[in-house]
Amino acid sequence: MRRVGLLFLCLGYMLLFGSALWAQEVTLKEALERALKNNPDIAKAELSLAIAQSELRAARGDTFSPTVSIGEQIGLFGASRSGFSLQLKDTISFDTSLWEEEKVNLEKSRRSLEATQEEVKRRVVVAYLEVLRGERELALAQKSLELSREKLRRLEEEYGKGEAAAFLLKEVQGECREKEAVVASLKAQLQLYKERFFALLGEEMQGDPTFAPLPEFSLFLPEEAHLSDFVDISDTLEDLKGQQQVLEASLLRLRRAERPHIALEGTYGKDEWSFSTKYDFSQRSLDVVLERSLALSGSSPETFGVGLVISWDFSPSLAEQKKQVTLKKEMLLLDLATARQNVLFDLREKYLAVLKAREILESKKAVLEAQEEAFAIRKEQFALGALDAVTFLESELQFLTAQKEYENARYDLLESFLAFLRATETPISWETLFAPQGGEKE
Numbered sequence: 001m002r003r004v005g006l007l008f009l010c011l012g013y014m015l016l017f018g019s020a021l022w023a024q025e026v027t028l029k030e031a032l033e034r035a036l037k038n039n040p041d042i043a044k045a046e047l048s049l050a051i052a053q054s055e056l057r058a059a060r061g062d063t064f065s066p067t068v069s070i071g072e073q074i075g076l077f078g079a080s081r082s083g084f085s086l087q088l089k090d091t092i093s094f095d096t097s098l099w100e101e102e103k104v105n106l107e108k109s110r111r112s113l114e115a116t117q118e119e120v121k122r123r124v125v126v127a128y129l130e131v132l133r134g135e136r137e138l139a140l141a142q143k144s145l146e147l148s149r150e151k152l153r154r155l156e157e158e159y160g161k162g163e164a165a166a167f168l169l170k171e172v173q174g175e176c177r178e179k180e181a182v183v184a185s186l187k188a189q190l191q192l193y194k195e196r197f198f199a200l201l202g203e204e205m206q207g208d209p210t211f212a213p214l215p216e217f218s219l220f221l222p223e224e225a226h227l228s229d230f231v232d233i234s235d236t237l238e239d240l241k242g243q244q245q246v247l248e249a250s251l252l253r254l255r256r257a258e259r260p261h262i263a264l265e266g267t268y269g270k271d272e273w274s275f276s277t278k279y280d281f282s283q284r285s286l287d288v289v290l291e292r293s294l295a296l297s298g299s300s301p302e303t304f305g306v307g308l309v310i311s312w313d314f315s316p317s318l319a320e321q322k323k324q325v326t327l328k329k330e331m332l333l334l335d336l337a338t339a340r341q342n343v344l345f346d347l348r349e350k351y352l353a354v355l356k357a358r359e360i361l362e363s364k365k366a367v368l369e370a371q372e373e374a375f376a377i378r379k380e381q382f383a384l385g386a387l388d389a390v391t392f393l394e395s396e397l398q399f400l401t402a403q404k405e406y407e408n409a410r411y412d413l414l415e416s417f418l419a420f421l422r423a424t425e426t427p428i429s430w431e432t433l434f435a436p437q438g439g440e441k442e
Contacts (some may be wrong), residue, residue, distance in 0.1 A: 027212045028128050029430040031201060035124045038202025041378040045109075045116040052102070052109035055151060059099035061152045088290040093283070100249035104242035109237050120200065122418045122426040125195040129411040131211050136404045141186050143252075145179040147393040152176055154390060190437055195351065214410075217419050217434045221354060227347045230424040234343045240336050260312040269303040278309075286361050343423075350420040357413040364409040368402045375399035 158164035215278035
């Protein structure tokens with residue numbers, strides 16, 4: 001019996017404290033940190049960055065790739081030297097333009113990872129605000145249902161006394177059923193918002209967590225005249241500049257290809273070993289070959305030689321290839337000019353949206369203060385018995401509606417500010433959104 005009692009005691013303890021554990025409070029600051037660790041989009045961007053790093057290493061490795069080969073060399077008439085040889089060949093290139101495209105892709109992948117991280121943080125904040133909006137909307141709908149039920153209770157009393165018409169009673173009953181359906185729908189929608197929020201964090205929702213309200217915030221915006229300072233650091237411009245670098249490297253290689261090739265060669269041989277090297281000044285490459293004949297034995301005299309080789313490869317297609325690259329550069333310059341204009345227009349649009357949202361917030365704040373004063377008066381009247389319950393609930397509903405509209409205006413301003421931060425490539429963090437207590441925002 002003692003064991004059974006102890007078991008029930010443990011189960012009760014787990015249920016009591018387990019439910020408290022699952023009903024933990026979620027804060028936006030912690031959510032931003034958790035999203036960076038578990039979000040699948042960020043993990044995918046990190047894999048793309050690893051692929052780009054591997055591609056750059058592979059491109060560099062192609063310019064320094066020693067190979068070993070064993071082959072049989074047979075004389076033309078079968079009477080000359082024949083047999084197997086062992087060769088070690090290598091080509092070392094000092095031309096960094098050969099992997100310019102991979103370097104540009106690597107930088108683009110890094111920017112893409114940073115952009116993905118910032119976009120995920122923006123979506124986390126928006127999803128957090130969506131939950132807070134849903135909670136406020138649900139509370140307002142529940143208060144409206146409470147008001148309708150109070151009206152129904154009074155009508156039922158009046159109807160029982162013969163002081164109210166039956167159609168009025170049916171009308172309020174229908175109103176209550178409609179608002180009950182609205183409350184049930186808002187509860188399901190709020191549950192969906194919470195599950196979607198945790199999906200952004202890369203987690204599964206456990207229990208019914210609560211979301212901490214957001215503190216007051218003040219925005220720090222640059223002067224509108226300084227918006228042009230953010231144009232050249234945008235990802236759009238950086239991507240176009242990377243394409244420009246790739247075209248410059250391609251054009252440089254084409255120009256080298258049409259020039260005469262000047263190469264310095266050197267050979268050395270002794271016994272069954274031979275070593276040869278060749279440096280091409282035009283291609284900036286060094287060829288090295290070390291060979292050992294497996295058929296020969298014994299000693300042989302030393303041989304060596306040095307020579308300068310000048311050659312020129314003519315190809316009619318080189319001129320057309322250069323022309324194509326030059327035309328692509330001209331197109332890219334036009335794209336850069338257009339992109340600068342579009343980025344600046346987008347910055348100005350986001351900036352004006354923040355100013356508009358701030359003005360709307362100020363107007364909603366004035367309405368809320370007026371409704372708060374009116375509700376305080378109605379509350380005193382209701383406490384003194386000079387106001388009936390229905391009128392008091394209507395006044396409370398008006399106050400809650402003004403409060404909801406004010407909070408929604410706050411969230412709209414925060415979302416506008418988030419969009420502006422993304423446009424200016426400014427990192428999103430708790431410190432960027434909310435000033436520390438007792439100090440100013442950095």
